[in-house]
Amino acid sequence: MTTVETTSADSPETPRRTPEELARAEAHAAHNYHPLPVVLSHAEGAWTTDVDGRRLLDMLAGYSALNFGHGHPALLAAAHAQLDRVTLTSRAFVHDRFADFTARLAALCGKDLVLPMNTGAEAVESGLKVARKWGYDVKGVQADQAEIVVMSGNFHGRTTTVVGFSDDPDARNGFGPFTPGFVRVPYADLGALRAAITPRTVAVLLEPIQGEAGVLIPPPGYLPGVRDLCTEHGVLMIADEIQSGLGRTGRTFACDHEGVVPDIYLLGKALGGGVVPVSAVVADRDVLGVLHPGQHGSTFGGSPLACAVGLAVVELLETGEFQHRATQLGVVLHDRLAALSGHGVTGFRARGLWAGVDIDPALGTGRDLCEALLARGVLAKDTHGSTIRLAPPLVISTEDLHWGLDQLAAALT
Template sequence: MSITTGTTGTGTPTTSLEVERAEARTAHNYHPLPVVLAHGEGAWMTDVDGKRFLDLLAGYSALNFGHSHPRLLATAHAQLDKLTLTSRAFIHDEFADFCAALGDLCGKELVLPMNTGAEAVETAIKVSRKWGYEVKGVPADQARIVVATGNFHGRTTTIVGFSDDPDARDGFGPFAPGFDMVQYGDLAALEAAITPDTVAVLIEPIQGEGGVIIPPEGYLRDVREICTRENVLFAADEIQAGLGRTGRTFACDHEGVVPDLYILGKALGGGIVPVSAVVGNRDVLGVLKPGQHGSTFGGNPLACAVGHEVVQMLATGELQDRATELGEILRERLAALVGNGVVSFRTRGLWAGVDIDPAIGTGRQVCERLMERGVLAKDTHGSTIRLAPPLVISEEDLHWGLDQLAAVLS
């Protein structure tokens, strides 16, 4: 495939040079598309050669509000001039407002801020185990957590230990015990896996990395009912699905379900700083005592200022409504492609997993062709591509991007 290039002052192709330099000094834990981006605004990015690209990935939903959102940038700039880090050894003046606003958005009492999504998942695991020992009365070191096939909760050694993705898991053992995997969406299997030592069910309400996999209608409601009946915590990983992406504030909202723990990240940092959090009530998060868990950067002033602004933007519901409206366009356009290069697809709000006809090419090949036409997307699991445009994308730009998809599939 060709790569759009410009030249440096010495006549060297700019994109090619930057790709080569990155490959030479970077551990190869990613296989990025050969595009070198230098600027972003709204739903568009520009590479080092001046070519513009429509962003249909939005940083795996970390950029729900687009690139360089003026409200978020203004908040970040203002905070940069004041205070950026104190550690949690001290309290800063942005902390209480952020925690209160996020707690209110979730309808919960307490917030535990962290940085990355994986840190938030690890936090939820620790909290669930401690709650199991101190509140439920599970014998020491016997706590078990039910997880689902096809999950993606992060890449720490604990988390990949309960992944069934060979790329994520193989070569990184030995793994922590205490996890029971059941088929995603299979309620009977989940119920059968619960024992007196089970402390939590940890699932994604929609599996993003799996290809936007949506469980059967009523599944989340039944999981909530089972967890309540069996005195087990329901921990919902809303890191990708939450904060407006699906047309609701949380994906659990589509079934009127409130988990015991919300696990949040990605969009919470507004595409500016890594911000994550675990949100729950005092009877669960209150099991942690000083010194038992923490993070130097978790809940730092810059993160709290940006995160608070994100929560205020979501509190009006306008972005959620926009995701619903544009998501209907996305669904209709993808439906027209079934049988024309698309085998099947799944959408919820402004989020889609699109299964490509293998006769057309792999997901990676389709993403490379889209890149040539000025659209950026990402493949997963071979034949599937994910589409997650920023929620601020215009209807016109969304149609244009889907026109390019139709073109590369024809």
């Protein structure tokens, strides 16, 4: 499908529902988002439909939560089947989907243990707790003295602890005081990282590719260098693969591109297939084994419904099909963006089916371009001024990807 279908709702004589629905959406909701002026009602694969019947190509995929597209049949079937059996037991009891999900996810990651949670921010918070506990119990850091090194430009969620070590003023300002114990260094600077590590350091937390910052890809050798420094100093390497993982970059994990295995994977978004929130901390027994009953938990984490959907996601990834598609389609994305360089695009970074595209500020802001794309039937999202992010579902066809990029080229001119 490479055309945007119109309906009678597009005619001037037919009142559009979108303005009314936008007003209704804002009436009783906290204004913590500034969405594009569109109200979606249906979706399938890489395509969505708004309340006026207009079809729009999704080039964002829920910030990678929809890697397998909207309504993937295998994921919906898993959810439907589980809805008829049992959806929630709490971890006070064991349910029959838990063992398969944790075992298969652990195997996919090459680790021993899985700590299931719900959202990506929960996975990050859980990973931080685990790292501190490991630092005290295993490394022998003095009580309440543990430090975790983080990166400039980071985005790990919006909880109070996480925004406390952010350098984004919109995320940080007005929410203090903040949790101590974090040291921020420039991203992709091994010298700065080495200088920041002390005997109190228990972990280094980083995104292998910084998504919110504009899909920033570190230079070759940086991730192996982080791995070596962590090993040398007895420090845990924590890879936040919540956006970059699970097929998005053409490998199961972005770390795989340089053969790096972190001590802890933080997973989320695509792990729930866009059906339910599912996240996880995955590590070996000598790391996650520091947690004992009563020290951490979640009512909904690892629920039967979450495990059923999460297991179906793992099964999709085990085939390698989606990693392969992201690699192939990533070539198309890269080549088309390269052709736009100098024609409204001042720079871009792409890996697999994921790109950050810098727009000539003379043409407007990233928001302006996303609104122009919306008018042409494409959904995308801006970040940091004149940069937009492109992350279409991995199920998108080559033809539809070309069509979406055609609209980008047209919007730029």
